[in-house]
Amino acid sequence: MNQNRPIRVALLGAGSVGSQVARILLENAEELAARVGAPLLLTGIAVRNVDAKRDVDLPKELFTDDAERLILGSDIVIELMGGIDPAKHLISLALSTGADVVTANKALVAAHGPELFDQARRVGAQLTYEAAVAGAIPIIRPLRDSLAGDRVERILGIVNGTTNFILDRMHTRGDSLEEALRIATELGYAEADPTADIGGYDAQQKAAILASIAFHTEVPVELVHREGITEITIEQIERAKAAGFVVKLLAICERVTGSDGVDGISARVYPALVDEQHPLASVHGGNNAVFVQAQAAGDLMFYGAGAGGVETASAVLGDLVSSARRRVNGGPGLGESTHADLPVLEVGEITTRYQIILEVHDRPGVLAEIAKVFSDFGVSVSTLEQRSAGTQDGAPAGPSAESAEGGATLVIGTHAATERALSALAEALAAHEASRRVTGVLRVEGAL
DSSP: OSSSSEEEEEEEESHHHHHHHHHHHHTTTTHHHHHTSSOEEEEEEEEEETTTTSSSSOOGGEEEEEEHHHHHSSSSOOOOSSSSHHHHHHHHHHHHHEEEEEEEEEHHHHHHHHHHHEEEEEEEEOOEEGGGGGSSSSOOHHHIIIITTSSSEEEEOOOOHHHHHHHHHHHHOOOOHHHHHHHHHTTTTSOOOOOOHHHHHHHHHHHHHHHHHTTTTTOOOOGGEEETTTTHHHHHHHHHHHHHEEEEEEEEEEEEETTOHHHHHHHHEEEEETTTSSGGGOOOOTEEOOOOOOOEEEEEEEEEOOOOOOHHHHHHHHHHHHHHHHHOOOOOOOOOOSSSSBBBBOGGEEEEEEEEEEEEHHHHHHHHHHHHHHHHHOOEEEEEEETTTTOSSOOHHHHHHHHOOEEEEEEEEEEOOOOOHHHHHHHHHHSSSSSEEEEEEEEEEOOO
C-alpha cells in the first residue's frame, strides 16, 4: 500500500485535451499511483463556464472558475487553456509557489519559454511541455534527454496535421487547395479560421521550440523564417509527382555555416519537395513525423498522431507522471540548456535546391537566354523539362500551360546553391523578357 501523501494536481482547461486528461486521471488513478509512488489527486478543473456542456462526463464538483485559488493549493498544475493570456500569468503564479507545470501551449513556450524556464529554475520547479510539439509523438524528451550526449545536425518535421491532410489530399485525390481545406474543416482537422495552420504560424512556433532544444540555443519565434501553403497549386503538386517528389510543409532546423564562416543555426518553415522515397513522403492524412539526423545516432524517425484529444493527453500525462515522480523522489527540476548560444542565421544563408516552373515565349534561343540567367547567378541546372502549350504526355500540362498561347512551360530543377542566389535567380527569371511568368517555385529538401 502506498504511504506517500497524495500529489495535488490542478487542471486549467477542459477542452478536447483537458477533458481527456481528467478522464484518464480519474479512471486510471490506481495504476498511475503505482507508477508514481503516490496517489495523483485531481483537486479541480478551472474553466470559464462551469455549466458548459463537456465532451466527457466529469464530476461537476471538480469545476471552478477560480483558477488562482485552485493553483495555490496544488503541487502540479496542468495548463491546457492555450493562448498567451491568462495562461502566462497563471503559469507564472504556479511556478512562484514552487509547483511544477505541465503545458501543451506551443505559442506560450515559443514566445516566453526562456522567461518561464528561468523562473522555474530559480524556485527549483519544473516546466515540461512534451505535448506542445507533434501531439502524442515523444520528441521533446528524446531531443532533450536521449540525444543529450549526441550532436543533432538537422531536423525535418511535419508538425502540422491540418496542412499535411490538405497537401496529402491534393497529392492523392487531386483536390484543389480550397476543396481539401473545405474537407479538412468538415472533418475537424481545420479550425473555422485556419490561418495559423495554412499560414505556417503553428509550425513556426514548433520549429522555434525544436531548434532551441536540439541546438541548446534560445531561438526567438520571430527569427524562424515562415511560409505557408496558401500559394500551392494543383499544378505544382502534379509537377512534383511527375518528378518523383511529394509536397510537404516542413519545419527545418539545422546547423549551418554562414557566408562569413561563422557557425550558426537555421530554423525555417515552408512547403518543400520531398523525395518520394524519403520516410517523410509516406506520412499521410493528419499525422505528424519528425526526422532527426544526429552525428552518432544517425537518422531517427518519430511518427504518430500530431493532434487529437486523447492522443495529446498521452503526452500531457507522460509529463505529469515524470513531474510527480520527481516530487516523490526529490531532486531539482530539469532545466533547459542554452549553453551553445549559436547565432540564428538568415534564411539566405542556407543551401538548398529549387524546382522552378516557368512559362516562356516559344521562340528560338529562349533556352539559351534562360541558361544565361542561371549562369549570371552562379546556379547550375540539374534537370530540365520543356513542354509546349497543351502537351499531354508526361505530367499534366496544367491550366497555365494550356493558356500560354504561343508559349512553353519549363520545369527546371537546380543544383544546390544558397537561398540568396536561388531567390534572386527566381526574381530575375520572372522579370526576364523571355518569360511570361513564374508559376511555381518550391525548394527541394530531404534528399536521400
